Amino acid sequence: MFNIAIVGSGVIGLSTATVIQDYLKSTAKVTIYSENVSPNTTSDVAAGLWTPYLFFDTSEDKILEWAALTHNQFLKLWKNGSASEAGVSLQFVKSVSEAPYSPFAKHIKFGEQPMMPIDIEEMSKLLKQSFQSGVTYVTVACEPIKYLPYLLEQFLKHGGTLKREKVYHLEHLSGYDLIVNCCGLGASDLNGDTQMRPVRGQVVRVKAPWQFTSVLVGNVYIIPNLSYTILGGTSQIGDCDISIRDSDTTKILHGCNTLVPSIKNAEIIQHNVGIRPGRIKVRLEKDIINVNGKQTPIIHNYGHGGCGITLSYGCAISTAILVKEALNIPHMSKL
Template sequence: MPTASLSDAAQPSARITVIGAGVIGLSTAHELASAGHQVTVIHDQDPLETVSAVAAAIWFPYHSENSQAADLLLRRSLARFEQLAENPETGVDLRYGPNLEGSADEDRSWAQIVTNATEAPSADLPQIAAAGMYATVPVITMSTYLSWLHAQVQAQGVQFIKRNLQSLNDLEGEADLVVLATGLRGAELTGDDQSVYPIRGQVIRLANSPGLANWLCYDEHPHGVSYIIPRRTDIIVGGTDVANDYNLEVDAQTAEDMLSRATGLVPQLAGCEVLEHKVGLRPARETIRLERIDGHAMPVIAAYGHGGAGVTLSWGTAQHVVELLQS
């Protein structure tokens, strides 16, 4: 059987397999199906079992590539999330809050993408922060959003198959094109990438009994990363950013320290009921791998290595996959 080419895969109704059912995989499946292709998602974890479900999730380029190419993904994703926020069923809301900074020279390129970002008055800053920026950005309740997106993709006729692939060669003859939206497993399945590593993230989910609406992030908190993200019925408190740590077990001392930092920034959190502890491994890479890959039995497009910004970059990534297919 002749090997399928990328030009074959670009034809309408091509058979395209997306590997991975996290936020990148679901968004990519959605865009490919919208472009008229026959899409199958192969996954070994259901959407609510993926690291995407652990995300806070706020639109912000956390631990991801800083480049013009990444900025385009950010802009496109922001525009889509702002559109989705008009539909309450999506779980996407636009919320206001400050991103605190430990020094006056921190990277603010993200603020140029958000139309309403403004300097935080010094009177609003805690003593341990040097500066900050206020902005209104999307905050996504992931349990609602992933379930909604999964249903949208199914309604497009996308098929879901639970299967643990050991090699891309397992799909030979089954697909005209494969998209790798596999997070940490991307390097394993391509066999040519040694640059992917985990950044361990631990979070606490609190009941939003104070009725908080505004978020707060302080990555450079002197005692560790700190963020407070109110969602519809809960508050996500984080966090950690430990590179090359594969531990998925909750650490009690870490949780105590996170809550102490968060309460110091937002005293209203004191006494909130702890609903859940979660740990996820962010798939990090110096640069996002979003490109065609040669040397396999079928054309392959990689879409992984988003660090802590998988949700933030998801729609832009999905749109670029379609462009790679059509170019």
């Protein structure tokens, strides 16, 4: 029996934990150590829309690989009857950008179509910005405040243990054959990663049950989830202030009300701030650390920036493969 410790219970830690359980079955005992758990992680603040965004210099090939695997997994949950429990929906998206059109991830989205120039001009006039391109497509969204408890339930059902503790030093996690580091932004402190780039995001959660379309126009977005509609947003690089700023709230509400006037009538439920765990590149690799004189493999899986939900399942699969290699378990089957 392999003893595996995972640090972190955001979307990355929980996805990784459940995929490792699935890959190693009864040969692994998995324990998660987590300072914060849902609903108090950054993952809970996310709007949960499948969309590759703010991933800095991570290679596009890797992003496409991980994002495609996650897209398939969300779709599988939507099809197999788990949509309500896991918080998954399939939705229409209108996305308008200041950048020229790029076909990036077009093959994963369903039915991507260019928007009419007249519609893009209208958005430019409304928000007093110069937008250059716009597309419509259908994709999946996965509401974190439902998805995280769903993953945790799966993890516990399969014999996992959750310890609500802060880990001060990875080298103190003794008694494990392997450690997986999914601590998100915590990597700056926990393992002294100087390549982290925190990105502040503020959102407003409202009740707008008539809203079935995600609208993404520059920095302004409206993303319906099953429980709430998320209005955003901000992407302030290097800013770790978790207090709600009235100036951001005003800007978000003004932008969203301008794009979809009925949002004015939506009841405000909550204001949230999350600090995205940006990094120069997503870190997904094996290393070795010394734990009480024992050379212990550690797999890092953190730094997913603005698209941790979008990459979660794909990165969990890549991590599970590295776990099997590190423990010398043959790749061919799931065991």
